[in-house]
Amino acid sequence: MAADLRSIFRKTWRTIASIEAGVVLLILVVILSAVGTIVLQRPVTRPEEMQSAYSPQVLRILDSAGLTDVFHSWWFLALVFLVSLSILAASINRLPNRWRYFSHPYKFPDESFRHTLHPQKWLDLANKEGNGESSEESCLAAAERALQSRGYNPERVARQNQLGIFAEQHRISEWAVFIVHASLLLIFFGTIVDGLWGWRGTINLDEGQSSNVVALPDGSTRTLPFSIRCDAAGLENYPDGTPKKWWSKLAVVRGGQEVQKKEIVVNDPLLYSGVRFYQSTYGTNGRVEKLTLAAVPVSDQSRQGTAAKQEIGLGLNDVASLDSDTVVRFAEFIPDYTVRDGRVVSKSNELRNPAARLVVTSKKAGKDFEVWVTKMGEAADTSKVPWKFRVTEVKVGSFTGLEVSHEPGQWGVWSGVVLLGIGLAFVFYLVHRQIWIVPVRDARTGKLSLWIGGRANRNRVGFEERFNDLVSAIEEQLKPMARSVPHGATRFTH
Amino acid sequence: MARAKQEQQQPAGGFTLIVMVGLGVAFLLYVAFLNVHRSGNLLSESNLLFATLIFYAGASALYLGFGVTGTTACVKFASYATWLGLAANTAAVAHRWYDAGHPPLTGIYEMLLSSVWALAVLTLIAERKYGVKVIGTVTMPLAIMGMVLMQFLRTEVHPLVPLLQSTWLNVHVTLAILAYAACTLSFAMAMMFLIQDDMKTETILALSNASALAIYAGVILACFEKCGGLGLLVSNADRKAEFLLSQGIRVPVQISLLGWLMTLALLAVASPLACYGVALWKNNQSLIAVANRLVLVSILLQGLTLAVLLVRTHEDPSAWPSADPFVLTSLVGSVLILLLYLLLVWRRKDLERLLPTADKLDHITYRVICLAFPLLTLTIATGAYWANQTWGSYWSWDPKETWAAITWLVYALYLHMRITVGWRGRRAAYFVIAGFAVVIFTFFGVTYLLRGQHRFS
Numbered sequence: 001m002a003a004d005l006r007s008i009f010r011k012t013w014r015t016i017a018s019i020e021a022g023v024v025l026l027i028l029v030v031i032l033s034a035v036g037t038i039v040l041q042r043p044v045t046r047p048e049e050m051q052s053a054y055s056p057q058v059l060r061i062l063d064s065a066g067l068t069d070v071f072h073s074w075w076f077l078a079l080v081f082l083v084s085l086s087i088l089a090a091s092i093n094r095l096p097n098r099w100r101y102f103s104h105p106y107k108f109p110d111e112s113f114r115h116t117l118h119p120q121k122w123l124d125l126a127n128k129e130g131n132g133e134s135s136e137e138s139c140l141a142a143a144e145r146a147l148q149s150r151g152y153n154p155e156r157v158a159r160q161n162q163l164g165i166f167a168e169q170h171r172i173s174e175w176a177v178f179i180v181h182a183s184l185l186l187i188f189f190g191t192i193v194d195g196l197w198g199w200r201g202t203i204n205l206d207e208g209q210s211s212n213v214v215a216l217p218d219g220s221t222r223t224l225p226f227s228i229r230c231d232a233a234g235l236e237n238y239p240d241g242t243p244k245k246w247w248s249k250l251a252v253v254r255g256g257q258e259v260q261k262k263e264i265v266v267n268d269p270l271l272y273s274g275v276r277f278y279q280s281t282y283g284t285n286g287r288v289e290k291l292t293l294a295a296v297p298v299s300d301q302s303r304q305g306t307a308a309k310q311e312i313g314l315g316l317n318d319v320a321s322l323d324s325d326t327v328v329r330f331a332e333f334i335p336d337y338t339v340r341d342g343r344v345v346s347k348s349n350e351l352r353n354p355a356a357r358l359v360v361t362s363k364k365a366g367k368d369f370e371v372w373v374t375k376m377g378e379a380a381d382t383s384k385v386p387w388k389f390r391v392t393e394v395k396v397g398s399f400t401g402l403e404v405s406h407e408p409g410q411w412g413v414w415s416g417v418v419l420l421g422i423g424l425a426f427v428f429y430l431v432h433r434q435i436w437i438v439p440v441r442d443a444r445t446g447k448l449s450l451w452i453g454g455r456a457n458r459n460r461v462g463f464e465e466r467f468n469d470l471v472s473a474i475e476e477q478l479k480p481m482a483r484s485v486p487h488g489a490t491r492f493t494h
Numbered sequence: 495m496a497r498a499k500q501e502q503q504q505p506a507g508g509f510t511l512i513v514m515v516g517l518g519v520a521f522l523l524y525v526a527f528l529n530v531h532r533s534g535n536l537l538s539e540s541n542l543l544f545a546t547l548i549f550y551a552g553a554s555a556l557y558l559g560f561g562v563t564g565t566t567a568c569v570k571f572a573s574y575a576t577w578l579g580l581a582a583n584t585a586a587v588a589h590r591w592y593d594a595g596h597p598p599l600t601g602i603y604e605m606l607l608s609s610v611w612a613l614a615v616l617t618l619i620a621e622r623k624y625g626v627k628v629i630g631t632v633t634m635p636l637a638i639m640g641m642v643l644m645q646f647l648r649t650e651v652h653p654l655v656p657l658l659q660s661t662w663l664n665v666h667v668t669l670a671i672l673a674y675a676a677c678t679l680s681f682a683m684a685m686m687f688l689i690q691d692d693m694k695t696e697t698i699l700a701l702s703n704a705s706a707l708a709i710y711a712g713v714i715l716a717c718f719e720k721c722g723g724l725g726l727l728v729s730n731a732d733r734k735a736e737f738l739l740s741q742g743i744r745v746p747v748q749i750s751l752l753g754w755l756m757t758l759a760l761l762a763v764a765s766p767l768a769c770y771g772v773a774l775w776k777n778n779q780s781l782i783a784v785a786n787r788l789v790l791v792s793i794l795l796q797g798l799t800l801a802v803l804l805v806r807t808h809e810d811p812s813a814w815p816s817a818d819p820f821v822l823t824s825l826v827g828s829v830l831i832l833l834l835y836l837l838l839v840w841r842r843k844d845l846e847r848l849l850p851t852a853d854k855l856d857h858i859t860y861r862v863i864c865l866a867f868p869l870l871t872l873t874i875a876t877g878a879y880w881a882n883q884t885w886g887s888y889w890s891w892d893p894k895e896t897w898a899a900i901t902w903l904v905y906a907l908y909l910h911m912r913i914t915v916g917w918r919g920r921r922a923a924y925f926v927i928a929g930f931a932v933v934i935f936t937f938f939g940v941t942y943l944l945r946g947q948h949r950f951s
Contacts, residue, residue: 019914023907030903037893037944071891191889200886238653246656266656267884278886279656403886413888417875424871428864458913461857
């Protein structure tokens, strides 16, 4: 039974590590992601829009299949998990071989290896009279000089009293693919950490207000261990009216103490203990800060000359006296005045038709008069009020909309991205080149020739050019020692 | 045998074509003259754009001239025309940059302007470094289509909104443009490979006609109105940048009888395909020659349709000059595809002589993707970093993001198939062509068909 389980596990492992499985999984990711961009997605679409785009039956099918929220559905997560597993399994399966290859480079080529290697070249050395050993030695030295001139660091190797040279460059590049795959796993890991422990929400703050409650997209809230205060917020426009800059002056308050201060703009968030505050929106909150009124006395015979036209500025519930007899109080403000069913209401929070309710008190009459005033003047019949009012200017408070996010896994993502860059640079631009050089003496004739072979793990076309260049450099170095063989005598073996 | 006969076939109708292309060039020059006359300023941005279009079109016309006459010098002159086009294109980019005060990297128009520039640069590099002298036969028609689109999508300079005031904008978009241009180049290389790899001329006939047919079918299905009119969307000239983005600024215009003409052109485009089908079924090679004649006829008819479309929209001042840019560009594209096919029919031997070997082309295609893939990776990485500073998250499954990731995955699949499985040649070339289709969708399709936060590109 246990053996069965083990064999099943081994089979599954082998399947998931295979390139076929990897390709199928990647194709599935491609198809499902494409579906996720074509079908409207719940998290970024308003419910009414969903309903107008699809009929109820279709919507029900889409919803139950998870196609309206592809990127958060369990099967998409499972797919990403399988892709990660496939990468991991493939890497683990290839690891031992690669490690052996990396840690014990093959340094002395035996005959069968020499036979199959491409590219390779034989250089015939003119048979010099005299000591054979010194001749072998000198041609190896010449080859070493040539290798050094091409940036290699040659190494003498010996086997069974046969000498040879091994040289290589960028052995580290054998790990390139592993680095790329590890970096992808790191990125996936980071996003999973964010999916589990990260959160996003919003805070809207009026100028001067502070808060530590973040509204999350699902309607719940989250309380921060510190609060954020908005000291000021504003926007600047270009002359043509398009927005140029949104800014908020924020302060972080912890335990009653201000611990950090920053003016944030779009593209430049505030970061405090892993929580980021982004400038997201800006607007008016509909609350008045200062109301400027023009007050003109009604031309009444009895009071003529006692007072002239006045401009008064009032905050909410402020009181100002207009003349010795009359006092006015700013009692209520609404930003978008309209009358519905005999009641005054505000249509919106936008400053479209600002109106103020004023309470005018006359000491002489001992009476209060209430009046609604807009930019046009009094909104209702106010014949009893001895003054005429008009709103000339309203300064309302503004609020800043902050996007708040906590992404504890992003360091995994960024280090993964950097690693990915390094890995790809290795994959595409770092080539592991190996060169072997062996002097071979023909047993029968005693003729000495130099065998040169090379191998590269990628860009073989480019490597052949380098290889030929190296061979000609070696020939150059051999010249003073032995007259170079005529062109036709060079043997090519493929 | 049959193919050898075709190779020797004299460029039938070549003279007609030269006259037609001559008329087209004359038309472009006439419009250029009108533009200069009207604006009174030779070096305005629109004139520079038009000059670029003329030079790129000139390069294509010279390639076609090579197809008709077989003079290799034409290819050399086409390369010079590309250089001139690049100079004009550079001037247009510089002009825009100077006007706006920031690099032309925001909005579809500026993206296109920079992308076509990058494509021209890569074309010239490919000609020199890789010795693929006729690569322009594929890239120049693409550049022409880009320039035609730009004539209609050109917008006034707008100041940067807060979101775009970031160094990362420049880094991210520059990388994206280079990556997409490299993908386009790899596509052109794959086409060259298919030619050199002895893909049957008939198969290419079927493929090019099928793509042209798809274009016409798409236009007719989308725009055919009752009584044979053709309904086109035109945009409010002041708000072209938002064309197709919001319903409010699209104005439908109906051009009577154009629908019938378009249907006729569709039939003409379909006829060579039908011929090919019959030839395949009856195993009758002589029908292929008929099909080639029919291709020429269909090109003439398409030219007529295009001319009527331009004249009729010109008559209606509300429709000119912004008749549905995508319809117009795809019609131009359809003509260009078939012209390329004729070039292939007439001069395949000469083309093959001018190209490197198939193995080498295969390798070059791979090298170009080795350039494009890291660029794509960096595009996504810098985009994620920028999003993390702006949107509050490095990844939010925005359609543009998702499609960039899909593009990346497609090329990653290509690399795996090539390196691990060992795909070479044909199959790898088909993969590259499919990858390019995904790139095009990421560039245009996502912006115009899907909605998302990337509404600036």
